[in-house]
Amino acid sequence: MFKNNRRSFNHNKTSPKSSFGGAFRTGPKATVKSASTNKFSYSSKFNPGINNKGISNAHTSFNSRTLSPSSFSKRPVHGVSSDAIGSGPRPSFKSKFGNKPGFGFGPRKSFSGGSRSSSRNGGFSQSIHTSKFINKNVIDEIQPVFVPRNAFNDFEIDPKIKNNITTKGYTTPTPIQDEAIPHVLQGKDIVGIANTGTGKTGAFLIPLVQKILKANRERVIIVVPTRELAIQIDEELRTLVRGMGMYSTICVGGAPIGAQIMNLKQRYNNFIIGTPGRLKDLIKRNLIALAGFNTIVLDEADRMLDMGFINDMRFMMEKMPSKRHTLFFSATMSPEINALIKEFLNNPVTVSVKTGDTAKNVEQDIVKSSGPKKMQTLHNLLICEEFKKVLIFGRTKHGVEKLSKELQVRGFKAESIHGNKNQSQRQRALVSFKTNCTQILVATDVAARGLDIPDVSHVINYDLPATYDDYVHRIGRTGRGDKKGKALTFVE
16 A cells, blocks of 8 residues: 555454444543553653663663664564664665655754644743653443433434435444434523534534424534535535435635625525634625524634634634523633633533543554754654554644655655645645555544544654643544554654
8 A cells, every 4th residue: 555565453342333433431430550561651762861880681772773663652663673663764664764854864954853833832842841741551431321212213313314324334422422312402502512533513503403303494603613624524414414405604714705795695504614713704795694593613622722723713703693502512620711702602501422531542652853863763664564544743834844744755655734735735635644545644623523433553853842731632543442552752
């Protein structure tokens, strides 16, 4: 599949399908830990900056001349010696991608971790202690099987919706769907505390489609932080309303506004899905009249708050009817989020399927490499067979684009997504990565927010995240469902 001609092997077995990208979630967890793994302390054993003579064979030195994949994984990589990895490109790799001048030599200022994050709550990434990036002992958890109270056939929804759900192969609701759908069908305001991958999109789309079927002139506006999330929601919506004559329009920045205006004018849109800035622009142009919308969904409200969209959110809520149906979803609960809930919602029902702060099925480690050796160290990792589908994070749009280009020159199938790319370019890159036509996707934090991409084997933090919340979000792109994942963070 890739230029490096890797040997394929089976992924971990996946969990039974549940709806809309959400893996089965469970009830209270019974965690089994050995005495040696009860705490993940930061010691010289895991510190590549300390004399490594005492490190076990499973954790060799991080010196880039002797770098081995076993430094970052419990499972050894077979057929590749550490000498071959540490000294340069794989022997079978085409020589023209070897020690090419300009790659791996000289300073790499554009990828340094010292710049300030674009997040409003950013700060400098060096404030995150290195121990936060280490968790070699992935905890095995004995979890009770989730038994939903309802099947999709039990919900009071139209047979057409049930047929479309069945066509997708889904029979059992996820926990948030099981809890939220009945309340939304009853018209109650909802606060949903859930991460991506829990099926929250289906939790609000399924009952809202039913609501529109009952009252055809009903209209819904869905507000999200990023273009990619808007597109994902629209894709799920299309599968749900197939054959029902419903229409939706995506209104996001970075895409031609003319086409969006035409769709708004030429057809009756039951759903409008968009980002705050573009929606506010269209509302001010009198192209969207929120007085005609009875339902609003604020998805990933915590991220919109972090990105500084609070005034845009308030602007839209003020334009909505006073008697409205509000669905509010967030991955976190903070004093600021609680204040928004009190301001925007009326006597809401709270549904929470919040997972832990970090994905417990993600093995986390650090890579000590910087300066002229950093790019070559990344190269040596990516040619290893186990790095099958890799998401790499950078801090800046320029840095992400530059890194992607360098990887392409070195023979890797790599694409990038960031704010300087238009919607069609970003969508092509995402489709290529999702369908395994591309091995590596390089992204900024904002561009990757909310992405639900299956089977990501590794997340690599090439540049340090600005905050620990950003780190948690990054590594959450791997180890989804019941699969295991790995996250590596480059440190100096």
